Amino acid sequence: MNIQQSREVEEAIMAWTDVLEAERVVWDETSLFRYSRSTTPYTTRPCAVLRPESTSEVQTIVHIARKFKISVYPVSQGKNWGYSDACAPVSDMALIDMSRMSRIHEINPELGYVVIEPGVTQGQLVSAVQEKAPGYQVDCTGAGPDASVLGNALDRGFGHTAYGDHVRSTCGMEVVMADGALLKTGFGHFGNARAECVYPYGIGPMLDGLFSQSNLGIVTSMSLWLMPVPEAFRFFFIRCPDDNKLEALVDALRPLRMNGILNSAVHIGNDLRVISSTMQYPWERCNHKTPMPEAVRRELRNAHALGAWNVSGSLTGTLPQVNAAGKHLQHAVRGIGKVMFLNDRSLHWRKKAVHLINRFGIGMHWRRQLDVGVPNYELLKGIPTLMPLRGAFWRVRTPIPEIASGIPLPDPLDVGCGLIWLSPVLPIRGEDAGSILKLLTPILHGYGFDCLVTYTMLNERSMVAIINLSFDKNVPGESDAARLCYEKAMQQLVAHGYYPYRVGLGGMKHLVKSNDTFWQTAHRIKQALDPDNILMPGRYIPEDV
DSSP states (O other): OHHHHHHHHHHHHHHHHHHHOGGGEEEEHEEEEEEHHOSOOOOOOOOOEEOOOOOHHHHHHHHHHHHHTOOEESSSSSSSSTTTOOOOSSSOEEEEEEOOOEEEEEEEEEEEEEOTTTTBBHHHHHHHHHHHOOEEEOOOOTTTTTSSSHHHTTTOOOOSTTBBBGGGEEEEEEEOOSSSEETTTTTEEEESSSTTTSSOSSSSSSSGGGGGSSSSSSEEEEEOOOOEOOOOEEEEEEEEEEEEGGGHHHHHHHHHEEEEEEEOOOOEEHHHHHTTTTSSSOOOTTTTSSOOOOHHHHHHHTTOOOSSSSEEHHHHHHHHHHHHHHHHHHHTTTTOOOEEEEEEEHHHHHHHHHHHTTTOOHHHHHHHHHHHHHHHHHHHTTTOSSSSHHGGGGSSOOOOOOOOGGGGOOOOOGTEEEEEEOOEESSSSSHHHHHHHHHHHHHHHTTTTOOOOEEEEEEESSEEEEEEEEEEETTHHHHHHHHHHHHHHHHHHHTTTTOOOOOOOOTTTOOOTTTOHHHHHHHHHHHHHHHOOOOOTTTSSSSSS
């Protein structure tokens, strides 16, 4: 930062302090360092952190930023794990931490929607909905109870139920534009529209899509649709023992997803991906070598009662519908994998049985099945869990307590968790699922990483492959290896036509090409709405194409 820029930042900080009070404008070195941390190797440092408590304060922050030509970058809770956390695209932006904007403006128990601010967390929303609209449930992600609901939706995150595509469940945004003006999308700008929260299109151009994965405005509230609690619920878990049956498994499940027999998001995870959510890397058993030796991998797979591939999802609807869907599912995967079903009653009795036989020192096999199945079961019923987040600690050498111990998990940033997500989108075809493995496994192994992967059938025709590069930032060289591995993997995925649904700081350079009309159009919209480039420069929409 040059002298002139420093003076402008100091003057802006004084102006922001007049609006927000001193304790909500921070620029001390300790605070700036904490906000500059990331689980990824790509980090940036803000020039200040601003903590508004209302939409009007966000508008004023933007007015001041525009006056002093200081770029701003909003975060909801700063827990965008594996996709850059709270880090802006470049250093010296003012970070707008909206975690204090945590009001739930409305919970409608009749029509099943909520109106929330950016700081509302999954845990907070679930508790409120259970109390005030018990006939509905929230679709939760695996990011844990403290992650933002709105922030995840704007980055096109997804969950586990029939409402798993979060962008499709949003409606009626309130957005602070680059000039400080307040935009209400859909019918919201009319002021008295009765269908503002239930009909997303409004009249005229549908503007909502401009504000997901973009830097065109700061969303300060939106409505989100809730999923009605189904009459009948049945969790299913399929264990496929043959590593070579992935393609057959995907092709067997696709017709059920397309015709609505499977109406939840369906997850197909390999053994290591599931194991990583229950324990840390067994360094001593592996003689401190990576990737994991096949013999150790088979031992862990058997000890955790897992298949080479493991499928989880839910069947929901009326009881006859669920019963019929279960029969279709069993028939579809016959000869490929074994299906286990659970509902509230069978889970209750299984837990009691495990507790009883554990008193006699037996039943470890059943207990490990529950350890794996229960967190996914809870997510499908709209209950956030820390179990998926535990996978972020897979390669960390510092011992992490088991979730069952009741000891809270530490903040991943406090213990040096390294995590980068690769998340290509592919058609629901076995051939494509196999191609992803053939492309990425040699690259990951070449840099010492295991291939931990889950394929999620998010809609009827596409799925997302989620591959995590897990490493220990405290160990010299591991961050560099992860960065090089990520770069090479992204190059190969793009070269073969597999583009990500979401990226962090290191991803956009692989996706932006010169003379691409799409990016040129997005850039022109950015110039029209934010000519001073105040809002999140470089976030998804490139600065120059």
